[in-house]
Amino acid sequence: MSSLLLYLPQQSGLLPKWLFFVSVVSSLNSLQSYRSPFYASQLYNAAPPNALASRTFGTWTFLSCVIRMYGAYFIDEPHVYDLTMATYAVALTHFLSEWLVFGSAKAKGRFVSPLCVATGSLLWMVCQRSAYLE
Secondary structure (H helix, E strand, C coil): CHHHHCCCCCCCCCHHHHHHHHHHHHHHHHHHHHHCCHHHHHHCCCCCCCHHHHHHHHHHHHHHHHHHHHHHHCCCCHHHHHHHHHHHHHHHHHHHHHHHHCCCCCCCHHHHHHHHHHHHHHHHHHHHHHHHCC
16 A cells, blocks of 8 residues: 555645545546536536537546646646646636536536536645745
């Protein structure tokens, strides 16, 4: 078990471990989006399942996952930190606009989790930027 811990980000603080965790969970969500169009449809007002939209969502999620994984291991690199932070800003913008502008989502059910993760992670990264990039 201790040998597995060596693969986790070794930087101090909880933020790198959080980025790693979110990245792993996001990769599993991407797989779900490829396996079944029902996953993405449950996020957006239980819209009729659309296989292409689900795979597109899965691809977008996996791209964010890759960037966040880099952020977990290279959190002290300014360009990687900013790019990782941008993934949460894009996700937050997407989820807020689907909820408040386009009306394709409601703040309930499965939709709340990614909204909270994007909001919390973005705020955490903004607050901790100077601590990791000194």
